[in-house]
Amino acid sequence: MPELPEVETVRKGLEQAMIGRTLTEVILRRENLRFPFPEDFASRVIGSKIDSIRRRAKYLLIDLDDGQVILSHLGMSGRYTLFDAEKVNQFETNGDIDRSSRFGSATGFDGRHDHVEFRFDDGSTAVYTDPRRFGIMDLIDVGEETIHPLLESLGPEPFGDWNSKQLAQRLFKKTTSIKVALLDQRVVVGVGNIYACEALHRSGIHPQRQSKTLVRKDGKPTKKLDLLVDNVVQVLEKAVEAGGSSLNDFADVNGSLGYFGHQFQAYDREDQPCLKAGCGGTIERITQSGRSTFLCPRCQR
Numbered sequence: 588m589p590e591l592p593e594v595e596t597v598r599k600g601l602e603q604a605m606i607g608r609t610l611t612e613v614i615l616r617r618e619n620l621r622f623p624f625p626e627d628f629a630s631r632v633i634g635s636k637i638d639s640i641r642r643r644a645k646y647l648l649i650d651l652d653d654g655q656v657i658l659s660h661l662g663m664s665g666r667y668t669l670f671d672a673e674k675v676n677q678f679e680t681n682g683d684i685d686r687s688s689r690f691g692s693a694t695g696f697d698g699r700h701d702h703v704e705f706r707f708d709d710g711s712t713a714v715y716t717d718p719r720r721f722g723i724m725d726l727i728d729v730g731e732e733t734i735h736p737l738l739e740s741l742g743p744e745p746f747g748d749w750n751s752k753q754l755a756q757r758l759f760k761k762t763t764s765i766k767v768a769l770l771d772q773r774v775v776v777g778v779g780n781i782y783a784c785e786a787l788h789r790s791g792i793h794p795q796r797q798s799k800t801l802v803r804k805d806g807k808p809t810k811k812l813d814l815l816v817d818n819v820v821q822v823l824e825k826a827v828e829a830g831g832s833s834l835n836d837f838a839d840v841n842g843s844l845g846y847f848g849h850q851f852q853a854y855d856r857e858d859q860p861c862l863k864a865g866c867g868g869t870i871e872r873i874t875q876s877g878r879s880t881f882l883c884p885r886c887q888r
């Protein structure tokens with residue numbers, strides 16, 4: 588599943604390809620992804636120019652010049668593939684373009700999961716492919732993002748003014764385990780399973796530790812919590828730099844693969860030695876809230 592760094596990578600890729608382009612055609616090959624597409628989606632966005640592309644948590648906000656915003660979430664397996672005019676022409680149209688994608692050899696699955704195509708005035712095309720269809724595409728007015736049901740209860744952005752003082756307030760007296768708390772989008776957005784495991788390992792904090800034990804009695808953060816916030820931001824920043832990791836069937840917007848995966852210290856390293864200098868422990872896998880957690884029981888307390 589794409590996590591925040593991957594979505595940020597996609598945002599940058601779309602930004603390079605779409606800004607200043609005007610939508611000339613939008614092809615929808617289904618009625619819905621996770622939810623139905625907005626009514627008259629294509630006709631409402633055709634003729635609009637892309638002004639900017641923002642990100643809120645794992646949502647992409649594609650700003651149109653008429654004040655509308657295309658809201659896009661990649662779900663479990665969504666991805667965009669970009670084709671410039673020259674590339675587009677290399678793919679032969681065969682049959683009914685409204686029913687079948689011609690980009691299958693590039694997007695995979697014979698194009699069966701190319702549910703949306705955005706075509707632009709310069710002849711370029713962005714194809715949205717989503718085999719599992721947990722993705723979301725909606726159309727809202729600018730400003731509505733703060734009150735949209737999917738976005739209104741989202742917590743702070745890790746790259747914003749998020750800090751350990753804020754986190755301590757959230758976790759005060761909470762008995763939830765710290766890992767489950769980090770995955771809670773009301774606590775902080777965009778910290779997925781991989782990066783939660785990594786940040787906890789780097790901070791020497793046991794994932795099952797009760798959140799409240801990282802907050803002092805006066806509600807202020809402990810040193811450990813300070814360290815955790817620093818490490819969450821750092822692992823996310825590193826991953827953004829590396830172009831996002833590439834797991835399962837996710838590929839970034841250009842179809843190229845990131846490489847942060849090779850740098851995991853805990854995640855997906857069950858039974859392998861802990862990489863922390865002098866630790867000598869072995870990485871274990873446990874399950875928390877139905878998700879795998881990787882930890883070193885020797886140096887994480």
Ligand SMILES: [Zn+2]
Pocket residue numbers: 861862863866867868869883884885886887
């Ligand atoms: Zn260790």
